[in-house]
Amino acid sequence: MTTIAAPRNAEMAGDRTHVRRRSVARPLLYGALVLCALLTMLPFVWVISGSLRSLDEIRSDPGAWLPHHVTLDNFVRLFHAEGFGRFLANSIVVAIIVVAGNIVAASAAGYALAKLDFAGKRIAFSAVMAAMMVPFTTVFVTQFVITVDLGLADTLTGIALPGVALPLSVFIMRQYAMSIPDELLEAARIDGAGEFRIFFRIFLPMAGPAVATITIMSFLYSWNNFIWPLIVAQSTSSYTLPVGLAATSQAAAHVTDYGLMLAGAIVVMLPVLLLFLLLQRYFVQGIAGTGMR
Secondary structure: OHHHHHHHHHHHHHHHHHHHHHHHHHHHHHHHHHHHHHHHHHHHHHHHHHHOOOHHHHHHOOOOOOOOOOOOHHHHHHHHOOOHHHHHHHHHHHHHHHHHHHHHHHHHHHHHHHHOOOOOHHHHHHHHHHHHHOOHHHHHHHHHHHHHHOOOOOOHHHHHHHHOOOHHHHHHHHHHHHOOOHHHHHHHHHOOOOHHHHHHHHHHHHOHHHHHHHHHHHHHHHHHOOHHHHHHOOOHHHOOHHHHHHHHHOOOOOOOOHHHHHHHHHHHHHHHHHHHHHHHHHHHHHHHHOOOO
């Protein structure tokens, strides 16, 4: 009896030690996560605070976290600024083109790379991987020359075209497609369904999380893009919101209007935050699905 009770007592003591360690580690982990979240939120808090202060107050005390006198004048001036509505509409049109292009092109390419057998399949996937690793600056001049040759300079189509099939979107869709059982698609083929029907009726409904993921990522890419629209848009009629806000904030004697710029930053951030809040559940599922295979 003594020999049997001793291992049990040792096992119970080990369990109590393990529980005690977990009870200590969990608050430390939560505390570290809260600290990281606060550090991440600090720039956003400062942007919100700055957007509610006057330009004189920002210049006199740029490091203040809370406004001494709350004012909405920056937002009023922003929405009354000349061309703001056009800049916002241009950004929406470009974002719609980019998101729609990524959903269609990336879904089709990802499905083909994951579920179809064709000559050069490995080469095509290697090209997608290589395109993900190539910095944008290395192809910037080439893309601009092609855009000019196509007659798309200073147009919204020219701004949107390089982003309609992002390599990362193709990669995410391909990885998610790999997690869908081949037996399900084979059963549809046996029943007489063609590839287009399988793609639209079976694959796309099942790829909702991946579609949500590339929707958020492509929208973020388009909405925040600054350098490419700045070069392609050669007149204010083609400016997107980031370019238009930068031009508007420096319109007065080449002096940056920080209050106007911070208010514009809030307006630019809101659509992205709202889209993420709406699709966050599918976004997490899509990211998790890309690592299944």
